[in-house]
Amino acid sequence: MNHLVVALIVFIVVFGSALACSYLRAVLPQHHLGDESISMVKLTTGLLATLAALVLGLLISSAKGSFDTTNGEIVHSAVNIVRLDRVLARYGPETRDIRAQLKRNTAASIASLAAGDPAQVTRMAGPEAVAKAEDFQRQVEDLAPHNTAQSQLQAKALQIIDEVYTARWLALLQEKASMPVPMLVVLVLWLAIIFGTFGLFAPRNGTTVTVLIMGALSAAGAIFMILEMNSPLDGIVKVSLGPMRAALAIIGQ
Template sequence: MNHLVVAAIVFVCVFGSALIGLSVRSRLPAHHFSDESIGVVKLATGLIATIAALVLGLLVSSAKTSFDTVSAELTQNAASIIRLDRVLAKYGPETHELRASLKHIYSNSIDILETGDVVQLAKIGSPQAVSRTEEFQRQIEALAPRNDAQRGEKARALDIVESVFAARWLTLLQSKGSIPVALLAILVAWLSIIFGAFGLYAPRNGTVVIALLLCALSAAGAILIIQEMATPLDGLVRVPLGPMREALSRLGQ
């Protein structure tokens, strides 16, 4: 489901609970608002708020770690691509077509990543893309070194290709994280209970409604940020592709 839609659903649930609390307040008998009752509700709400805050903090930390990991792997992959190009250049003029093919494949990958579209991103791991990369690897394996220097460059090129392709799969797998539906439902339930209690014991006026509205937007925004960072290759928040563009500009030189 689209992250903005999920955030909107979270906002409706949370703010709706606050409005329900405000509407129920006028229908409750006076003894429900005694100091003892309010004290118990505050303690219970505080406990739920603490648990929700801990879970939100853990989710933000986990999503940020995933985002940073994918970003670092793309940067490392860009450096490896430059190394591969330089190793092929050292091998000799026989690798001119290989270097051109490498630049073409890498440019296509960057163009797909820049779209941020889930359908397009799926093409990076498609059988056609895998076949192209495997064919590129076979072309390197087919090189016939004429001396020890070329044999060494060929071995280094194959090692780099293996690491680059392994890193690509790792990046694709790590970029598909999301909040489990059950955890999200429980978290939204906790937030709804908290905001319902806020509305229940708050006076019904414009200032309170606006304050609850802003708090509900903040809660929905936190869920949106978590989901966006957990899927760093698509959506509104994506890993920067500057290092990859810089690497592409250096290929073939």
């Protein structure tokens, strides 16, 4: 489901809970709103608020770690692609077609990632993309070195290719990580209860409604950021492709 849609649902549920409890306040018997009742509700709300804050903090930390890992792999891949191109250039003119293929493959990967389409990112791990990667590696393996220097350069090129593909698969598999749905449901339930108590005991006026809206937007925004950072290759919040574009400009020179 689109992350903006999820965030909107969270906002509606959380703010709707506060609004519904605000109207419930008018029909509850007065003894339900006494000091003892308010104290007990405050204690329970404090417990839920602590739990929600801990879970949100852990989820944000985990999502940020996932985002940083993928960003690091993108930079690492860009560096290795440039290294691979220079090693192939040193091998000799026999690698001209391979270097051209490397440039085309890099450009295609950048175009797929820049599109921001999850389907294109998924296709990067599909059979066609795997076959293309294996074909490129096979071209390097089929080189026939004429001396020791070329043999060493071929071995080094194959090692770099392995590193590039390792980083590629790590980034693509990291993209599959997502926030567990049961955890999201429980977290939203806690937030709805917390905001419901806010609406229950706060007087209904323009100031309190505005504050509740801002709080619900903040909660929905936090969950939106968690979901976005858990999918760093597509969406609104995604890793920078600047290093890959810089590498593309260097390849073939």
